[in-house]
Amino acid sequence: MAIAQAMCTAFKQELMLGTHNFATNGNAFKLALYAEGGGGKSSTTATLGAATTAYTTTGEIANSGSYTAGGGALTKVAPTTSGTTAFTDFADLSFTTATITAMGALIYNDTNSNKAVCVLDFTSNKTSTSGTFTVQFPTADASNAIIRIA
Amino acid sequence: MFNVGISQAGNVNVMTSNNGGLTNEQIADLAVDKIVSISDDAPAHIRQQANQFREHLKNVLYHYLLLARREERGTIIQALLSGGQKETAEYIRRL
Numbered sequence: 001m002a003i004a005q006a007m008c009t010a011f012k013q014e015l016m017l018g019t020h021n022f023a024t025n026g027n028a029f030k031l032a033l034y035a036e037g038g039g040g041k042s043s044t045t046a047t048l049g050a051a052t053t054a055y056t057t058t059g060e061i062a063n064s065g066s067y068t069a070g071g072g073a074l075t076k077v078a079p080t081t082s083g084t085t086a087f088t089d090f091a092d093l094s095f096t097t098a099t100i101t102a103m104g105a106l107i108y109n110d111t112n113s114n115k116a117v118c119v120l121d122f123t124s125n126k127t128s129t130s131g132t133f134t135v136q137f138p139t140a141d142a143s144n145a146i147i148r149i150a
Numbered sequence: 151m152f153n154v155g156i157s158q159a160g161n162v163n164v165m166t167s168n169n170g171g172l173t174n175e176q177i178a179d180l181a182v183d184k185i186v187s188i189s190d191d192a193p194a195h196i197r198q199q200a201n202q203f204r205e206h207l208k209n210v211l212y213h214y215l216l217l218a219r220r221e222e223r224g225t226i227i228q229a230l231l232s233g234g235q236k237e238t239a240e241y242i243r244r245l
Contacts (some may be wrong), residue, residue: 007159017215089160092180105162118159133168136158136180139187146160 001014002036002059003104005121006050007147011059019112022147023086027111031093031135032071033102034059036125041069048106048119055106063100067133075105077140087145094134101127105135107146121147174219181183 015021019150021027032055034046039061046059063069075091090107103125107117126133138144163183165176172180185207188200223242230239 003162005159007157013156053227083179100166102164120159120162122162122164124167126164129168131169132165132171133163134172134180136165136183138162141186144160144163144187148158148160150158 001115002045002047003119003121004049005104005119006013007069007118008052008116009050010053010115011117012136013060014115019092020117021111021117023147024069024078026076026077027109028111029072029074029090029117030055030071030108031090032106032108033061033067033095033100033133034089034104034106035061036077036103039103039125040102046104048104050105050119050144052106052116055108061100061102061121064100065096067095067098067100071105071119073110077145080140082142084144085148085150088141089140089145089147090137092136093130096132097130098133099129100133101125102133107135174212174215178208181211182208209220 011020011118012036024025034040034048036045036059038045040059041062044058048059057069061067061072062067063086071097076091077089079086079088079140081087102122105120107120109117114148142148142150163180165172167173167176167178182204186200186204188197188204190202223245227239227243228241
């Protein structure tokens with residue numbers, strides 16, 4: 001599979017090295033959208049998964065509406081814990097007046113060399129035509145949050 | 151021996167629209183998804199109750215979203231009329 005949902009292996013190591021700071025006043029994180037089947041800009045195809053280490057333009061969708069190369073800035077939900085699980089999350093992100101077909105996304109650290117955090121697989125192509133493309137993040141709790149360490 | 155934890159990436163939901171923004175119904179769905187999550191492991195009668203609550207909540211949100219959009223349009227129309235933009239105000243009123 002060209003885009004496989006995963007928390008990137010390099011990210012797990014970088015957590016131990018203190019590379020990523022999800023605090024409200026910490027690092028800036030972004031979400032970029034990707035296409036399969038040559039749907040990326042310049043007819044490229046994304047290959048993203050656990051082995052992804054950083055943001056790449058290969059397979060990224062073309063600029064459209066409010067979507068520009070590199071994707072959109074994410075609003076962080078401060079890390080917290082519940083029971084024995086630590087988790088963090090982001091606010092929903094929307095691209096407007098955009099014509100987009102995307103199969104997945106990459107969350108990456110815009111502050112620290114675009115280092116990859118996790119890959120999101122939409123499982124099917126999601127398309128907006130001159131419309132809104134919204135990525136809704138899960139509820140910020142120990143069972144659903146986008147990044148959880150149990 | 152110590153326990154090795156697990157790290158997981160959660161699942162996102164994608165909502166899209168064509169030729170304009172998201173509809174009231176889509177926004178109500180997004181809001182309900184944030185408020186109510188129902189475990190697949192929950193007993194059937196609990197799931198049924200939760201689903202009924204979810205539908206009720208969605209209807210309430212939908213109603214107030216409609217109201218919010220209509221009221222905002224009303225405010226915009228009034229601002230345009232005050233600025234002498236009668237044609238634009240009428241166009242927005244018909245949306």
